[in-house]
Amino acid sequence: MASPEIDQLTSLLAKLPGLGPRSARRAVLHLLKKRETALNPLIGALQTLADRLTTCTTCGNVDTRDPCGICADPRRDRTVICVVEEVSDLWALDRAGSFGGLYHVLGGRLSALDGVRPEDLGIDRLVARARDGGVTEVILAMNATLEGQTTAHYLADRLEGTGVRVTQLAHGVPVGGELDYLDDGTLAQALKARSPV
């Protein structure tokens, strides 16, 4: 029987994605054993974020600054905006390191099922950014799901008339992917979008 305080921490950690009750217990034991090197720094890091966390009013990224580090970075290409559904998508693209422009985080996708409408995603803000002089291209980097693609089509419609070029991510065989393991939809897309060698 661990103390109620320890149980409380275990159950909070167990709710994090990727952790279950067993790994939460192991994490708690690790924290209890390494107070100085693990527990206290973790509290500090969480508290710093809790105190300073904010959402970038320009692009919707989460950061400790507004405008966020990306919007404020003078080295980024201000003529291209890459639209993503979630902050996690922004992080994934930015880790890949091959995009040097700005982002726009919708914070979700259009979904009749979940009742998410265009006004919930702040799409007017995106259209305003696209109209705002310097931007020449908007890349739609929605997930390749039904709802993601519905959102992309809606955005493409809304961005018509702003004068910017609207593009989307290529679909096809993932790098390192084996054909045998790919779904039919991906294979069909890869065939359709085939290019000369």
Added chain:
Amino acid sequence: MASPEIDQLTSLLAKLPGLGPRSARRAVLHLLKKRETALNPLIGALQTLADRLTTCTTCGNVDTRDPCGICADPRRDRTVICVVEEVSDLWALDRAGSFGGLYHVLGGRLSALDGVRPEDLGIDRLVARARDGGVTEVILAMNATLEGQTTAHYLADRLEGTGVRVTQLAHGVPVGGELDYLDDGTLAQALKARSPV
């Protein structure tokens, strides 16, 4: 590019056992999204533990009280002490719920390789507890590893002459275990310790 503060939290979480960089990022995103319901309660729970965490001077369990909840519980059988290597073992046994006595946490196992000697494990404290009147049985619940069993033999030697009965956990086929998947050592033990049906 996430902010340095977010990166800092991600790398601290990634060091927890059971979490890697990818799951740490997902956990951080979850915390950032659910400030009120996840981030703030987690900070509170960690801070409470950091402030109040202590080691039971009787049994070596970690708790917010000393003596710990188990040692202080009047319903527990004070005549039996179950000796374990680590606090995690105590938790595992206590979750199983079939032992109602007290515990003794060594905080490790004898190991020539790691330079762990009997005096590092506070074994004198265990012998003193065993001699202390009421105790009639000491159960050695070491891991079934070479070092665990070496420790158990050493403890059995040290406890000789205290007048307490020294026992150890049964070895055999785990409940639900399939013979085909068990190692030879376990099968040999299970055969040796066979019992009439």
